Amino acid sequence: MPKKTSENKRGKRISIDIQLLEDLCAMQCTDDELAAVFKCTSTTINNRKRNPDFKEAYQRGKLRGKVSLRRLMWRKAQGQEAEFLIDSETGKIVRDDKSRPILKMPGITPDTTMQIWLSKNLLGYADRVEHTGQGGGPVEVNIDAKGKLLSLLNIQAARDGEKEGDQQPVKTGSPGTPL
Secondary structure, eight states, X not given: OOOOOTTSTTOOOOOOOHHHHHHHHHTTOOHHHHHHXXXXXXXXXXXXXXXXXXXXXXXXXXXXXXXXXXXXXXXXXXXXXXXXXXXXXXXXXXXXXXXXXXXXXXXXXXXXXXXXXXXXXXXXXXXXXXXXXXXXXXXXXXXXXXXXXXXXXXXXXXXXXXXXXXXXXXXOOOTTSOO
């Protein structure tokens, strides 16, 4: 195997099409995906970000993609009226052989889920449930849940015993001992 000389120590410098880079970044491609397209390593992509032209195209593409995605989300949240093909001479809607209007662009029903998502992410809305106690005060928490539960079970057992005549109350052990 021939020894690498200082001229080709790092290999052949690859050529990266800046417009293709920007278009791929607009689709939010990762560095690994960019490397696969340009037949290099993700380290090469990362190193090229130091080049001002490369960095500018990379960032412009990423931002362009975000704007495009936001536009699509906004359109989906708002919905859109259907557009029909209009005859340029008559100004009337063009119809097919069964007299159905020909769609130029189908309508989009407003998407409530997208509206909620956008309001949470852009407006800071959140699903919050606030609990308050009596009179709007703090919620009281009873730490002795075991004692309450046993008391309720005894009350129920007593009621059942009155009906059936042979029920025994639930025994409570001392704290830390099994029942």
